[in-house]
Amino acid sequence: MFGFSIFLNEGLTNERKSYIEEMSQHGFSGIFTSLHIPEDDVDQYRKRLTDLGSVAKKCHLELMVDISGEALERAGFSFDRVDELLEVGVTGLRMDYHISNQQIAKLSRQMPIALNASTITEMDIQELQKADANFKHLEAWHNYYPRPETALDKKWYHEKNLWLKSYDFTIQGFVPGDEKLRGPLFKGLPTLEEHRGTHPLVAALDLLADTDKVYIGDSGLSKEVLEQFSFYIKEETLKLRVEAFNKQIKYVLGDHINRQDEARDVIRSAEARFKKIPNVEPLPAKDRNVGAVTIDNMNYLRYMGEIQVIKRNLPADEKVNVVGQVIEKDQALIQHIRAGQKFILESVEK
Template sequence: MFGFSIFLNEGLTSETTDYIEEMAQNGFSGIFTSLHIPEDDAAQYRKRLTDLGAAAKSSNLELMVDISGEALDRAGFSFDRVDKLNEIGVTGLRMDYHISNQQIAKLSQQMLIALNASTITETDIQELRAASANFDHLEAWHNYYPRPETGLDKEWYHKKNKWLQGYGFTVQGFVPGDEQLRGPLYQGLPTLEEHRGLHPLAAALDLLADTDKVYIGDSGLSAETLRQFSFYMKEETLKLRVEAFDKQVEYVLGTHINRQDEARDVIRSAEARFKKIPHVEPLPARARELGSVTIDNANYLRYMGEIQIVKRTLPADEKVNVVGQVIDQDKALIQHIKAGQKFSLESVEK
């Protein structure tokens, strides 16, 4: 499941409402927002949350709200009447700080509750059990980290998730956006530090190895990245944008499947042998860098027409034509084209 973030530092505009509808139409299933309220904005935040809840309901989206101990009260809501939150479209609460396990257990009887995945301990679990928490309504959501160098270590994250999933928790993590990054630092909002600045879909696929829900931490995705997410969710296909080097690039564009016998150095199109490709004249040989898109020429005899994406730097070969290059932004997607994975090559202007 993929979700995205909408923050309440300003009221919902028509552009934001359109963005919510667009994300829903492209396969996203949930919204994350935060109710950490400046003192002078409490009344505004109640209206903004109500408006966001209405937009979420209109698009059939889940709405998870990050709260601290006093945030609900200052916004005019109450832990004692969470049904009022359900009425406006809030489907879950993420517990931040100053909320006891006893209170969490009580709330879990009424709605979905997300615990802080990074800080929950064995003691917390035992206290929740003792307080008769409904573990079917408990999930574990990680933080995002605005400041560079403070995101989680990947190995630690995997170990923590394995422990959480051992207790049956659904686990969530954040990846950065690539448009409308959140201030004041504008450095992305990833859970893992190594994902900062990475292609959002590549980061999301990385998390999906052991993460059940992946949300975009920042407030926006570029139109092209959203299209790549949508294509992956609807077609299970990774779309890669390719800068053309020669008109022979036309031979390689379109949808392919990586062969089941996955090669070490290259991604091999299983579809290439079924394509009707004319005689492929040799081009001047050039080094094959990560992301080079190639087609074997007539010098490769019966291999003529084989289509590949290069996964590691390889030397020039007079039998192999380099006809294009995966653009820098999309190179991180290449490592996710495993055996049997569908991918599509699309030509773009430099």
């Protein structure tokens, strides 16, 4: 499952409503927001959350709200009136700090509750069990980290998730956006430090190895990256954008599937044999660097027409024509094209 973030520091403009609808149409199924309220905005937050809930319901999106301490009451809601939250479109609450395990257990019997995945301990689990929490309604959500160098270590994240999985928690993590990064630092909102500045879909695919829900921490994705997410969510297909080097690029563009017998050095299109390709004349040999898109020419005899994307730097070969190059931003996606993975090669302007 994929989700995205909408922050309540401003009202829900028509532009933001359109963004929510667009994300829904592209396959995203959840919204994350926060009720950490600045002192001067208390009166605004009830309306903003109600407006957001209304759009979420209209788009059939889950709405998880991050709360702490008295934030809920300051916004005009209450733990004792959960039905009001459900009515406005809130589908879950993420508990931050200053909320007891006894209160969490009580709420878990009424609606989905997300715990802080990074800080929950064995003692918390025992207290929740003793308080008769509904563990089917409990999830484990990690934080995002605006300040560089403070996000989580990947090895620690994996070990923590293994422990959380032993209690059957659904696990969530954040990846950065690539547009409209959140201020005041504008350095992305990842859960893992190594994902800061990374292509959002690459980071998401990395998290999916041991994470059930992946949310975009920042407030925006570029149009191109949103389309890449959409292809992956709806069709389980990775789109790679390619700069064309010559006219032979027309032979390689379109839909492909990596062969089941996964090669070490290259991605081999299983679809190449089904394409109607004429005799491929040799071109001047070029080094095949990571991301090079190639087609075997007539010098490769029965292999003529084989289409590859290069995974590691290889030398020039007079039997192989380099016809394009995956753009730098998309090159990290190549390592996620495993055996049987569908992918698309799409031409872009240089």
